[in-house]
Amino acid sequence: MPDDPDVLRALLEDGKIAFAVRGTDGRLRLASRAFREATGAEAGAAAPAGLEEGAVLRFGERQFEVWTSPLAAGVLVGLRDRTELVALEDQIWDQQARLSKAYAELSVRNEKLREHEAQLHEANRGLEAKVQEQLGLLDRSNRLMRYLSPEIANSILRGEAPDLAPKKRLITVLYADLARFDELVAELESEEVIELLNDYRRETTAIIFANGGTLDKFITARILAFFGDPVPQEDHAARAVRTALQLRDKVRQSRRRWFPAATHVDVQIGVHTGYATVGNVGSEHRVDYTVIGKNVALADALQREAAPGHVLASVRTWEIVKEQFEGTEVQVALKGSSRPVPAYQLQGVRGLPSVSGDQETLVAGSPTAAPAAGRxxxxxxxxxxxxxxxxxxxxxxxxxxxxxxxxxxxxxxxxxxxxxxxxxxxxxxxxxxxxxxxxxxxxxxxxxxxxxxxxxxxxxxxxxxxxxxxxxxxxxxxxxxxxxxxxxxxxxxxxxxxxxxxxxxxxxxxxxxxxxxxxxxxxxxxxxxxxxxxxxxxxxxxxxxxxxxxxxxxxxxxxxxxxxxxxxxxxxxxxxxxxxxxxxxxxxxxxxxxxxxxxxxxxxxxxxxxxxxxxxxxxxxxxxxxxxxxxxxxxxxx
Amino acid sequence: MDLTALDVGAPEAFVEGLAPGFKTAGSVQAACDGLASGLYRACVSGPSQERSLVLSRVYLSLPFASLDSGGQEFARGKFGLSPAPGDRFLALMGTQGDDAAWNDRATSSGHRAIPLNRQTVTTVPMLARCFQQIGFDLDIVIGTGGGIHLEGVSRAFGLFHVENAPGSPFIPAQDDFVRPRGVRSVVGCGTMLPDGAVSVWIGFSRHPIRQQAALPLIPMMPGFWHAVQPLYRRRAIFAG
Structure with missing residues (x-):
């Protein structure tokens, strides 16, 4: 408490501190200007109620906290202005309420996301299992599709095809081979031969499958295919002949690419219709879906006797397809036969020319071997x-x-x-x-x-x-x-x-x-x-x-x-x-x-x-x- | 209110429903009692709408000087302490449970006023776990001041959750309380007041509660204290 009256007066009148001295009679002995302004009480008047230690008093829009201290025959009362502090606390309460609400909502969403993530993870595991299953199916399918057209392979995978056990069936067998293939590739590197064979097999396989044929086997450039099994086809002979003609045309179209140094290369094809044994043949370690029998051997013999670029069909095949295809009768001496037998050299589809796309028209500067040279x-x-x-x-x-x-x-x-x-x-x-x-x-x-x-x-x-x-x-x-x-x-x-x-x-x-x-x-x-x-x-x-x-x-x-x-x-x-x-x-x-x-x-x-x-x-x-x-x-x- | 499947906003709505009663409660302690008992009665689950809570309690940290006389005596007697007026305690402010003895603060044998110091807030299992999960700044909780914390961001509100109470190292009285009373899960939520005090509600449930189901409880205590703060400002802490 300042002793100097002037200092005390200055505090009372000019200072920001609100305080007063309350006498034993409950009246204010003196009060600072800030106290008077806050409470409206003047010195000499009765002190406002509630001036107890720790009390919070509201005067108008302002709030004060009371502190007290004994002073001689009275009490020194101070008012601490808490208005701004209360306003700040109010903001904290509000923000805390809002933040906690948002936090809770976000937490709930986060948990839901975690749950979804777990569900997705589980679903993913399920999908992986299905993918593995599908891959297994695909593997089976791929193996089947090496031999069968995709449609037939898929029908077998769906369980719709007949069983593959060996049985006798009327089919048409096709043999095809590139004439003198071994001589043609003798000068090539092995990588070039493989590349050539892959290309040749890919394109010829596509033709066989497009006609619904079953590819039995490749032996270098030699092809054995048959039609009419495992899915029966009423028009198996026509399918086989059509395949033969398309193979011939394909070779003519592509031989420049396949054999740039021997563009005269051509394919020899034999086609025959008859009963043969078809089905899975082999041991428990290796099974092939194949065809065997004397009629297969006859198609083989026809192919071997066919001139390069020619399709030879047996009389039996010709009788079936002659309304659809053009052909000329020829006599061929088949291996094992004592006299020539009739066969038919096929030219094309009746009413349609061969779409050979042969690119050798009057091409000067790219001569081919001339069989008539000197004539x-x-x-x-x-x-x-x-x-x-x-x-x-x-x-x-x-x-x-x-x-x-x-x-x-x-x-x-x-x-x-x-x-x-x-x-x-x-x-x-x-x-x-x-x-x-x-x-x-x-x-x-x-x-x-x-x-x-x-x-x-x-x-x-x-x-x-x-x-x-x-x-x-x-x-x-x-x-x-x-x-x-x-x-x-x-x-x-x-x-x-x-x-x-x-x-x-x-x-x-x-x-x-x-x-x-x-x-x-x-x-x-x-x-x-x-x-x-x-x-x-x-x-x-x-x-x-x-x-x-x-x-x-x-x-x-x-x-x-x-x-x-x-x-x-x-x-x-x-x-x-x-x-x-x-x-x-x-x-x-x-x-x-x-x-x-x-x-x-x-x-x-x-x-x-x-x-x-x-x-x-x-x-x-x-x-x-x-x-x-x-x-x-x-x-x-x- | 089903604690096993709480909707977002349900706890706040519940507190808003109690707010008119808080205005006439006359003290923070009465309001806390109202919250504890209100939740005890309101939380039901299952086809038979069985009450979920075995025990429901509300706590508030207070300086020793602000404890009621019973609390001060408890603090001195239970813990053999001679606390300074500013030493912080977690005072039991409201309680309601299956046993009549649990409905009176005065009869609480161990939790009427728990000292808050660095040792207790880090070693007393449920207390430490609760504050840790909610995310309180422990320096502020025990009154040693704030500061820069590098271990993580502290939060002024959060959730306390022990899904499997039986056998949990964080839940005490396993043989005397948890197992015989069939407590399956413990949930709670808390908030820090602007002056650094903290308040938590803890419920012991006979129904299992997953964490995701309990998350909507987070804003409940900030909402409760938003409604009760006029009493707190007036220092109307205890009835009478």
Whole structure:
């Protein structure tokens, strides 16, 4: 307690401390200004109630805590202002209530997440078990699918197929082998042989399975497959023959890739129908689903006697499929047989040409072995075989009189026996000879009495457009349009003579070293006489075939415009417009499907070029260019 | 209220329902008694809606000087202490249970006022476990001041939970209380007041309670003290 009256007065009047002295009579002896302001009590007045130690007093909006101390004959009373502290505590209470609520909610959610995590973990374990089960099933499936088509394998896995125990069944057996395969691969490294065999097996297996066949075994390039078991097939013979023809075509299409140094390689196939024992054969350690019996041996013998590129079917198979396939009777001397037996050499599906895609048309610079080398044909001496056309073989030959190279096209021996084909062959040559265009290979000579018939034409040094596309993929826009224009001019010349090419495709477009187009192989043209290629028989290559040609309808020059459009598409995009598993599938697409959208076709196709292609390839020929002049004008405007 | 399947918000709603009674309780101790007995009666479970709680108790930490006379005597007699006025004790403020003897603080044989010091808050099993789980800052609880804690973040509220009480080292009186009374789980929740005091509710349940089911209890004690704080500010701690 300050003794100096002035100091005491200053504290009472100016200080922030609220205090007062309460006398024994309960009245205030003195009070500071802050005390007076807080309580409203003046010195001399009765002290406010509740001024007890520790009490909390509220005066208006403010709260005070009381502290007291004895002082002489009275009590010194102090008021500690707790207003701000209380406000702060209030905030703490509120926040604590809110925070604890949020904390509880989050904790509950967290626990639920943990529960879900545990459930997911459990579910994951369950899934892992299922995956293991599925992997086991897949393993079984994979093993089955090595021998059976996926559909049959799946039906067996589903328990729907008959049992696989050995039993006698009427089936059709197919043997196929690449001629002189061992010689062909003798110079290759083992890794190359394996790679080649893997590719060959993959593609041939796909064909067998696509026809519902059962692949019994591979022995290097040799294939044994059968049809009609384990799932019975009424048309097993037709399936087997179709498979054989497709295998033959596949080998022709792919042999350049498989055997770059021996492009003449071909497949020998034998097909026979008969009863055989089929089923699981083996020991407890190794079981094979296989076929055995004398009829299997007969198919084996047929295959061994088949010439390269030929499909030999037994008489029994032929009798079943002869309405569906074309074939020629031949006599074969089978091993173990004392005299020749009849068999049938199969050419293809009736009404459809073989879609061989053979790429060897007039390919100068890539000669193949020439079986007729040195043979004289009229004034020409055959040097080497350079290609296979629609109806015959093409050789490079020397014109001894003029000492120049010519291409000699010789009608195939099979067709030479057919007067109708011979007539057709000569008409082709005469029609070509009538054409005078720098973009059509020139005819020099037509045989008269020689057998087999042949004609000689301009030998084009260079390669085919097909080879160029195979080497370069898509062509630059300017080059593609220029080549398309040259082809159009050549076809225009033919059209002016009433000639329709009917098989415009990259294989039939030769390119000289200077880049000039020479259209070849008018072997399918109709000419002015419609009698030879009768309506209803489809000829041509489906990849570039017009819809009306696919339907077997009568065609005119607009069909060639369509095929040229498909060829131009290939040049611009890098592949034909429509592709499919089979010739029929491709033909159906030509008839029904729109061109792929322009945005999916790469940078070459501007809307203007795409528009020209759409018009060239209109499904209805009435929607195409009405003349080659109009087409050429449109191409030049791109 | 089913402690085995509590909904979020249910405990707070329960406390809000008791709040009008707290205003007329006259003391913190009366309010705590109201909470303990209210929970004892309200918590039921099972098809027969059997009461879950064998015993329900509310505690508050107070300086020795603020204990009621019975509490001070208990502290001195039970523990043989001569506490300073500021020494902290965890005082039993409300109790309700199956036995009549458990419904009067005065008859509590061991928990009427438990000394809070560094030894007890770290070694007395249930006390240490309870404070540890809730997350209280023990320096603040025992009154030695705050500071920087590097061992983890302390919390002003939280949950105490022992799912399997029988055989648990954290729950005392296994033979005298837990097993004979069929206590299956122990749950609790607590909060720290702005002045550093702590308050907890502990319930001994005859029904098993999973931790996830007990989590909604966390905001119950902050809610309770939010309602009771006017009494606490007035230092109206004990009745009379």
């Amino acid at each position: 004289r044909l009229g004034p020409y001496v055959v040097q080497e075989k350079v290609g296979q056309g629609g109806m015959g073989t093409v050789y490079k030959a020397l014109d001894e009189r003029l000492q120049r190279a010519v291409a000699v096209k010789v009608l195939s021996p099979e067709l030479s026996a057919d007067a109708k084909f011979v007539s057709r062959f000569k008409r082709e040559a005469q029609a070509l000879a009538a054409l005078n265009s720098p973009h059509i290979a020139q005819i020099y000579f037509i045989s008269d009495k020689e057998t087999p018939p042949f004609f000689a034409m301009e030998f084009v040094e260079g390669g085919t457009l097909r080879k160029l596309l195979a080497d370069q993929g898509r062509l630059p826009l300017g080059r593609a349009l220029a080549l398309g224009g040259q082809i159009a001019r050549g076809l225009q010349t033919a059209a002016e003579k009433g000639i329709v090419h009917r098989d415009v495709k990259p294989e039939n477009v030769m390119l000289t070293p200077k880049g000039q187009v020479k259209i070849t192989d008018f072997g399918l043209f109709k000419g002015q006489d419609p009698g030879l290629t009768s309506q209803g028989i489809v000829m041509g290559t489906p990849l570039y075939m017009s819809p009306e040609q696919a339907r077997g309808e009568e065609v005119d020059f607009r069909s060639d415009i369509y095929s040229l459009g498909a060829t131009l598409f290939h040049m611009l995009v890098g592949h034909p417009p429509f592709r499919g598993e089979s010739a029929l599938a491709v033909m159906r697409k030509h008839e029904e499907e729109d061109l792929p959208v322009v945005s999916s076709l790469g940078p070459n196709l501007s809307p203007a070029v795409y528009g020209v292609l759409q018009k060239m390839m209109a499904k209805d020929k009435e929607g195409r260019f009405a003349s080659y002049e109009m087409l050429l004008e449109a191409l030049e405007g791109c």
